[in-house]
Amino acid sequence: MTNFAIDIRKAAKWYGSVCAVQDFDLQVPEGQFVALLGSSGSGKTTTLRMLAGLETPSGGDILVKGRRVNDVPVHKRNFGMVFQNHALFPHKTAFDNIAFGLKYRSVKAEQIRERVRRALEIVRLPHCEDRLPSQMSGGQQQRIAVARAIVIEPDLLLFDEPLSSLDAGLRDEMRGEIKRIQQTLGITTVFVTHDQAEALSMADKVVVMHNGRKQQEGTPEEIYRTPGSEFVMRFFGNVNEVLGRPVGRSGALTRIEIAEGAQVLIRTDREIEAETRFLLRADELRLSATPVPGEEVSCLQVRIVGREYLGMLARYRVEIGDLVIQVIQPVEDKDFPEGQSAWLTIRPDSWRIWS
Ligand SMILES: Nc1ncnc2c1ncn2[C@@H]1O[C@H](COP(=O)(O)OP(=O)(O)O)[C@@H](O)[C@H]1O
Ligand SMILES: [Mg+2]
Structure with missing residues (x-):
């Protein structure tokens, strides 16, 4: 048994002879916000996809809230996910985009209305139910994607570079917003990014990855001020x-x-x-x-x-x-x-x- 919300033990993923992730351990207490930080190709997305159930690990175990989920399909995991291209349905309104996951879970219509309204309040877009994605800014669309992820009351929130396509000002604002929402709801969160400032400013714990391996993990201050290797020190530049x-x-x-x-x-x-x-x-x-x-x-x-x-x-x-x-x-x-x-x-x- 484990008391962690997420407990990854010696996870590995091979694509033929290409090793995307190896020997990866991670323990995340309930409610913590973890950032997986690394340059392109370091294995962040693969790790997140194994956690999400979109990839089967080649080795190791993935436990969520004490349950081994290696073979549990994605739709049975109850995780909220937000990706870079937020993939809203273009012809559905904000309401229908958010409600989609609930209908799939056969929640009653009245309850759907109530939960979508509350999700829209949490992401601070209370009057946008009827808008189409094309009638919203990039930041608003990303908030809808976040609302869609939280409305299902997920066990975990998983983000893969959700802010990379936004311009600098909006990115800063959304950092704060995602952090605020995560703290309000207290949902255990894994956030993948290649952006040092994003990881340092948002996460309780930062995991630096390189070549499919964990290089170091610690609080943002620990990682920045006491890097454990030359690689980690140089990763932050300057x-x-x-x-x-x-x-x-x-x-x-x-x-x-x-x-x-x-x-x-x-x-x-x-x-x-x-x-x-x-x-x-x-x-x-x-x-x-x-x-x-x-x-x-x-x-x-x-x-x-x-x-x-x-x-x-x-x-x-x-x-x-x-x-x-x-x-x-x-x-x-x-x-x-x-x-x-x-x-x-x-x-x-x-x-x-x-x-
Ligand atoms: N479906 C796949 N088939 C083959 N190789 C893959 C596949 N997905 C990822 N890889 C390889 O695994 C490594 C890690 O990729 P990825 O997890 O996407 O890294 P990151 O998200 O950190 O950029 C890379 O070398 C990548 O080319
Ligand atoms: Mg990636």
Whole structure:
């Protein structure tokens, strides 16, 4: 027995000699929102389809609410699903699109009306029953698709890149809406996406996938701040790679030279004896107009050689001797134009070694 809403054990899926998913374990407590995050071809859709009953696993077990469902067909699983192309019936009204799953389940007409009305309220489209999909915006159509998924009172909600076809503003809005609806109803949810921001902003737990395998799982903060591998760290982007040579120690910290005359302090359990490759996240670095005092932090004078305005953030390229690295920080009152010099502060814990 299991207390998890979803318990996937060693699931695998082979298409001939192509392995789409292997050795995949996942436990999801009731009511949790899980994001499967990975680039194209990493096995996200296959995993979701096995869960949904649209694919039969080649190996392993899939349990939902304690019941093994490997051989339970899709129509007997009572899951709500929303996909990228939301596939509303074009000639049916919003009401009929939402009601479709209920009629199929032989719910009485009066109850159908009541449940569709409530689903429309939950997705905040209370007066749209009679509209055809063509009379609604992309976002509204996607809300209808969500209403159709929740109206059946599903055991699980499954989403496969539902927001990819929407433009940026609407995507942001729908992120919040889907999260709100999921929290209101408390339905255990699996959400597939290749979009880091989507996964980090919506999920209670993020599962990073690569080559059909789980790379890491954790809260958004854990995944982002303490990546378990170079792959996961790089997946979120904005990573600097720096070569450094050990030149001594300073208490518990190691002193490393990263460019001619530029030394920094790093914290590591390793004994660094030779030139080593370090990774540094651009958003953990800080530029300031004056040096930042501190015993452990390293503060280096740098020259700004590039500046890219990103709205709330700016990305700077800074030169330290013959080394150029990027820094991402909020555009607060202080900006650093190209050509100017500035001070770069690096904490000793920011340096990561994978090799
Ligand atoms: N029906 C299929 N037949 C053969 N190969 C497939 C099939 N579906 C998926 N694959 C392969 O399995 C791998 C994972 O695919 P998929 O689960 O769709 O990844 P994702 O959703 O992360 O992009 C890919 O290499 C893909 O080409
Ligand atoms: Mg996919």
